[in-house]
Amino acid sequence: MLLQISTGTRLDVVESGDRSNPSVLLICGTTQHHLLWGALAAGLSDHYHVISYNHQGIGDSARGAGPLTTASMAVDAAAVLDAVGVSSAHVLGWSLGSLVAQELVLAQPDRVASMVLWGTYPALDAYQACGMAALSHPWRTGDVQTGLAALGLAFSPELLNSPEFPLLMQQMLPLFPQTESEVRTVVEQWDADLAHNTADRLPSIDTPTLVIGGEQDLLTPPWQCRKVAELIPGAQLKIFTGPGSSHAVGLERTEEFLAEVLPFLAAQPAQAASIAAG
Template sequence: MNANVTKLRPSGTAQTNGQVLYYEVHGQGPSLVLVMGIGYDSSLWTLAQVPSLSTQFRVVLVDNRDAGRSSKASHPYSIADMADDLAGLLDALGIQRTHLLGLSMGGMIAVEFALRHAGRLDRLVLAGTGAAPARNAVDPIQIWSWVKANDATGKVFGGQQLASLFSTAFLRNHEAVQDTTALLASNPNPMSPEAYGRQADAYLHFDALSRLGAITAPTLVVVGEQDLITPPWIAREVADAIPGARFEVIRGDGSSHVVPIERPDDFNRLVSEFLTE
């Protein structure tokens, strides 16, 4: 178990792997790094995960390269590069070992971290995570990347995101949709089409399925029953390939790709119980 109790600044930046990464630290306890998916920054974790998990863990948020307040890349990169970004951030913060929780593409980054930096990982949580989008002839991220680059108003891209990431129950709640749309539109650090395209290329070239058997960290794979982007069978494929991994499906209303946001109580309980076993 992570026993690192070094006091860290509540927020700042760290130079790592040719990038400048923005980070925040919340709470005290064993370290838990949260890694967000494609196109978004770490602020989404503050909606429901930080208030809950920071009561037990030292929660470290990070904006991936090309997202939020981190630096913008000047050339193409891979998911492995982003995993090495995390390792460099841990070095800069003096964190030797950590738990790691990744959502969607953040889970892919976490998988690569588990493979490339196994000695620095305590426990691994993968939410809505696939391991082999490169094997798909067609992937939604291809379409989103094209729309992002060609949708001047952003309305079509935003509509696609809401319809694909959230549940039907959410989409029928007009007030929730309006509030969420306003929240996303108010982000002071929106992602450019070029940055999104670079993240999309890294996502679409990712294939770790045949390497998952080398992961040694205790692993929890969580997926929403109604996840359209990473349906349960894909998450099950990941769990089955990781030795000893636990597989959990959150069912019913709100069990979407963004289940940490729509079903935070159930999601946070699974994460907390797994990490404190």
């Protein structure tokens, strides 16, 4: 459903699960449509009130005014919680979404009961900067097909080389940005990825945090995830290893991913969602 949020734009927001349960806010990564949460959202909704949404300019969400940064997207995330009547939620962010989650908890810590930062980093290192520059280039030139093909690097070699992968991508393709306006937005998202830097602020976070990375992750390498966990006091770290431990580990190894996330969330106190939207 399209919801008018307090930042002045309309975002495509989806809720699932029982509103009498504590809420989990899912924050999408670069190019991601909320439907890509798929089985992860379904697994979480058995225990939680799950909220997901498309960032500005993606899918049916309008592209509002002003620049897109990880900090501005954190303002949107808080406004989504307001729009659905939730004062505080667990937050699970993937890739760009994990950067937005960092900015959200830094700006409004009372809104975040706990955080799961999946495929994250404090600031780009030189290795990552090379990869981001390469991945963003086709979007900057409008070569969507090459841009989408390059996003295959988010998956593991095992999945990419499997006979099932072409059919999987054919099914997923409609969920990725296609229009000129979406492509322009994706460029802004890549710029937000490139500019993100919370390294000197992460030590001030006192929210329970689980950091998840993958041994095969080429976009947000495991050493960067480890660095985030080291910077946030008391943060837990899980690095998946072996086949499927890619940037998309939560999609490739969903049951194992949920087996890490659900106990972590269950151990953190959180209020149930309110009944009426604010």
